[in-house]
Amino acid sequence: MSDERLVNALLRKSGLLAKxxxxxxxxxxxxxxxxxxxxxxxxxxxxxxxxxxIGQLLLACEGMHPNLVEEDPWFAGWSGxxxxxxxxxxxxxxxxxxxNSVWSGHAEGMSALLEGMRFACDRFGVPMVGGxxxxxxxxxxxxxxxxxxxxxxxxxxxxxxxxxxxxxxxNKAGSFYRHYPFWDAATxxxxxxxxxxxxxLPALAAAQLVHAAKDISMGGMTGTAVMFAEACGxxxxxxxxxxxxxxxxxxxxxxxCFPSFGYLLAVDPxxxxxxxxxxxxxxxxxxxxxxxxxxxxxxxxLQQAGVKYRFWDGGDGLTGFGCVR
Numbered sequence: 396m397s398d399e400r401l402v403n404a405l406l407r408k409s410g411l412l413a414k415x416x417x418x419x420x421x422x423x424x425x426x427x428x429x430x431x432x433x434x435x436x437x438x439x440x441x442x443x444x445x446x447x448x449i450g451q452l453l454l455a456c457e458g459m460h461p462n463l464v465e466e467d468p469w470f471a472g473w474s475g476x477x478x479x480x481x482x483x484x485x486x487x488x489x490x491x492x493x494x495n496s497v498w499s500g501h502a503e504g505m506s507a508l509l510e511g512m513r514f515a516c517d518r519f520g521v522p523m524v525g526g527x528x529x530x531x532x533x534x535x536x537x538x539x540x541x542x543x544x545x546x547x548x549x550x551x552x553x554x555x556x557x558x559x560x561x562x563x564x565x566n567k568a569g570s571f572y573r574h575y576p577f578w579d580a581a582t583x584x585x586x587x588x589x590x591x592x593x594x595x596l597p598a599l600a601a602a603q604l605v606h607a608a609k610d611i612s613m614g615g616m617t618g619t620a621v622m623f624a625e626a627c628g629x630x631x632x633x634x635x636x637x638x639x640x641x642x643x644x645x646x647x648x649x650x651x652c653f654p655s656f657g658y659l660l661a662v663d664p665x666x667x668x669x670x671x672x673x674x675x676x677x678x679x680x681x682x683x684x685x686x687x688x689x690x691x692x693x694x695x696x697l698q699q700a701g702v703k704y705r706f707w708d709g710g711d712g713l714t715g716f717g718c719v720r
Contacts, residue, residue, distance in 0.1 A: 428522030443524035472511020475539035483543035485610035487600030498532035547601035552626035555661035561686035565657035568679035581655035607661035615651035628718025
């Protein structure tokens with residue numbers, strides 16, 4: 396083979412040409428997320444360099460539902476960042492940096508996903524530092540991962556104990572996003588409010604006002620309560636009459652929605668007054684006692700009008716990540 400034919404053959408190899416798929420991401424995200432690190436901190440190397448930290452490192456990942464990626468890619472990109480930041484906060488942590496993996500059939504199909512992620516990164520002040528881009532796919536897909544640090548106590552759900560009160564912390568200043576069960580109190584909020592509220596969980600952990608927490612996820616309050624009970628191994632009684640909600644929002648929709656800012660907290664009864672006082676200035680937040688943990692079998696009881704209903708029997712298992720005692 397002649398030198399020219401060899402050069403042309405090498406240029407046509409997909410392994411090289413496919414690297415051009417990264418250009419869309421390079422045009423979207425800042426190339427120097429940590430200026431203090433100099434050249435080593437710039438994007439484009441095989442891994443991102445993150446400043447050294449003191450504390451426990453936290454690592455989380457979320458894959459977005461295929462239907463959401465197809466129907467509303469911008470919101471899928473936004474949500475991919477948001478849910479990861481919420482997971483870090485639920486552990487009493489502070490997010491450091493994000494990475495993503497995106498699959499699409501062309502650059503145009505990827506653009507809305509990338510724009511949604513960039514919007515969220517800018518609003519929350521957390522950089523996207525790398526990932527994987529594929530524009531030769533037969534489908535669209537998105538996953539996002541986050542690295543964080545807990546500089547104070549880690550809020551493991553396994554730390555809840557009998558006698559703890561269950562508190563709800565949720566942003567009420569929102570509305571349901573389109574036809575989805577997502578309570579959106581974030582896309583129109585100011586960056587200052589988003590960052591301040593995201594920092595509340597590590598602040599509550601540092602002040603020892605909360606010692607266990609769960610981010611309210613796709614299962615809503617009731618589903619998240621099940622995961623909380625499974626993790627700690629105790630009975631959890633959830634009082635539906637005590638759950639505060641915005642006006643004109645049906646009970647079932649509120650109990651099963653995925654809020655942009657929403658957590659279940661395990662609180663020692665001696666700390667509840669201090670908890671309420673610390674959060675009293677946040678007028679957009681609901682902070683109320685909605686139940687308690689008790690000795691007994693690992694289960695969740697729903698209480699309404701004084702009547703208790705067995706919602707979940709721990710013997711059935713759920714995630715498989717149960718208590719260790």
